[in-house]
Amino acid sequence: MTDTDSLASEFDAWFDQATAVDTLDDPAPATLDARAVSAWFGDHKVLDRVSLTMPAGQVTALIGPSGCGKSTFLRTLNRMHELVPKASLAGEVLLDDVDIYDASRRITDARRQIGMVFQKPNPFPAMSIQDNVLAGLGLTGRKLDRASRTDLVEETLTKAGLWTEVKDRLRQAGGGLSGGQQQRLCIARSLAVRPRVLLMDEPCSALDPTSTRRIEQTITELANDVTIVIVTHNMQQAQRVSDRCAFFLAEAGTPGAIVEHGPTQDMFENPQDPRTSDYVNGRFG
Numbered sequence: 001m002t003d004t005d006s007l008a009s010e011f012d013a014w015f016d017q018a019t020a021v022d023t024l025d026d027p028a029p030a031t032l033d034a035r036a037v038s039a040w041f042g043d044h045k046v047l048d049r050v051s052l053t054m055p056a057g058q059v060t061a062l063i064g065p066s067g068c069g070k071s072t073f074l075r076t077l078n079r080m081h082e083l084v085p086k087a088s089l090a091g092e093v094l095l096d097d098v099d100i101y102d103a104s105r106r107i108t109d110a111r112r113q114i115g116m117v118f119q120k121p122n123p124f125p126a127m128s129i130q131d132n133v134l135a136g137l138g139l140t141g142r143k144l145d146r147a148s149r150t151d152l153v154e155e156t157l158t159k160a161g162l163w164t165e166v167k168d169r170l171r172q173a174g175g176g177l178s179g180g181q182q183q184r185l186c187i188a189r190s191l192a193v194r195p196r197v198l199l200m201d202e203p204c205s206a207l208d209p210t211s212t213r214r215i216e217q218t219i220t221e222l223a224n225d226v227t228i229v230i231v232t233h234n235m236q237q238a239q240r241v242s243d244r245c246a247f248f249l250a251e252a253g254t255p256g257a258i259v260e261h262g263p264t265q266d267m268f269e270n271p272q273d274p275r276t277s278d279y280v281n282g283r284f285g
């Protein structure tokens with residue numbers, strides 16, 4: 001028995017301990033509505049009353065120069081900001097009208113419904129490809145029978161655009177894939193818990209141009225199933241993948257705020273604010 005075989009069977013055994021077997025629903029994409037979100041690290045205020053609606057089933061790109069608070073804003077959208085020691089927050093984030101920060105809501109519930117993909121692909125390197133896909137389910141405490149797991153692995157790897165490349169080696173280690181394939185594996189892992197929103201923090205910044213285009217294609221294909229919010233420094237990418245854009249700026253030591261937001265085509269072809277025009281045309285940042 002190889003290492004990957006033994007890992008795979010351990011994981012299977014964990015799932016098979018289930019006394020009750022769950023079925024996964026197929027939820028519709030949700031609208032995320034940030035209302036007057038401010039964020040601090042200690043006494044350093046980095047976001048000031050940011051309000052933005054990210055419509056269901058659309059791709060919203062967050063753009064702006066380095067340090068203007070895009071990643072911080074993204075992390076307020078699924079309660080990851082509060083993991084940083086001394087970080088604090090004001091405002092509301094509504095997922096289809098329900099405040100994810102409401103005291104009666106569990107943090108794990110928000111994270112399950114609002115998944116995240118990071119800059120650097122972070123699969124579990126020694127874990128098999130199929131177990132990487134299923135790993136998030138374990139964390140949310142849900143157990144599926146074997147047939148449902150097999151279906152879920154195929155479905156999510158297909159949606160992430162990776163199935164045909166890995167279907168004959170599902171029990172091999174995730175760490176053996178290329179960087180672009182690893183990022184698509186991480187997207188499949190996020191999709192396996194059936195999120196309603198997927199947050200992506202510069203998901204292509206560690207990838208070559210070919211892998212980048214493949215991920216962009218995946219984003220476009222996913223948009224009907226899940227609302228996507230993506231941070232990107234690449235203006236061509238924002239134009240290629242997003243329906244809407246929000247331009248963030250932190251001017252002269254002030255906290256980050258949104259200068260302008262709207263349909264991507266308007267933001268690039270007919271921006272209302274000269275600072276937006278300067279930024280999207282590469283004159284600063």
Ligand SMILES: Nc1ncnc2c1ncn2[C@@H]1O[C@H](COP(=O)(O)OP(=O)(O)OP(=O)(O)O)[C@@H](O)[C@H]1O
Nearest residue numbers: 041044046064065066067068069070071072073084
């Ligand atoms: N963990 C942290 N502790 C303290 N300050 C932080 C932390 N993370 C970010 N900051 C500060 O918050 C501000 C916003 O950072 P953030 O990473 O959100 O900006 P960004 O627009 O995403 O930047 P980039 O495009 O370079 O990733 C910056 O001043 C940054 O130094």
